[in-house]
Amino acid sequence: MKEFKVSVKISLKPELFDPEGKTVERAIKRLGFSVKNTRVSRIVEFTVEASTKEEAEGIAGKITNKILSNPVLHTYAIKVEEL
């Protein structure tokens, strides 16, 4: 068995209003920077044991669908690296 580091980035779907992103953007602008399309995402990281990278990706996908993300609200991206 090998160990893999999994990183799941969970974001609000682009069509959904992100009030936190809006507030962060306002703060950035207050510092004098000109930015747009600011969105806040969340990253969950964990280590998982699996025989192959594909297997680790499969496990990470199941975990993400079952609890880390809500299909009504989120899109997600999973990154898996062997340790």
Add this chain to the structure above:
Amino acid sequence: MKTRAGIFVFPGTNCDHDTLHVLKNVAGIEADFIFHTERNWSKKYNFVILPGGFSYGDYLRPGAIAKISPVIEELHVYVEKELGFVLGICNGFQILTETGLLPGALIQNDNLKFICKNVKLEVKRNDTPFTNLYSKGEIVEMPIAHRDGKYISPGINIDSLVVFTYHGENPNGSFHNIAGIINEKKNVLGMMPHPERCAEEILGSTDGLKIFLSVKNYISGLKSRKEEM
């Protein structure tokens, strides 16, 4: 049939005692708590309430961790087999959408604030076990207290499921002013306002009491399984 109510208690639930008090001492309904680790509760209760609070600290997002609690496993069967009625208040509503027992989701209020105040609601449907003592179109006042109460249901037409809408002002940006919805079977109601906080004259209003009395009224008209046999 007699109403026998159970109140789910998760780590972080904080409206469980208020709800118990209103059920027992105001609505005259027999009630007790169901702890989140319990698995065999469904035969004992014909009314269960998922009360308000911050189950599991709202970690990940409200309701996300509560939905995989042992107590929830039986809830799916309970709803499917129509063994009783399920009311989710505030965090309870969030848990019900997370479980998929109600459509859509609840996200951060548009203004990012925790809003704690009385709001006016319109009763859109009184043909449900939860609202039969209200009139259709009646305007009532109930308190809300939430940061994640904006209801959305992208791509789903839920017009026929809306039971309560915010009247006058939409406090959180909810789609179609939605404050409470019911499922197709009419045995699960989720609502962001807190009816248990406005069930006694001494607290300023009794507008919420009729939710609990409606369920009691509806169940009293049902024959028990024994009587049917």
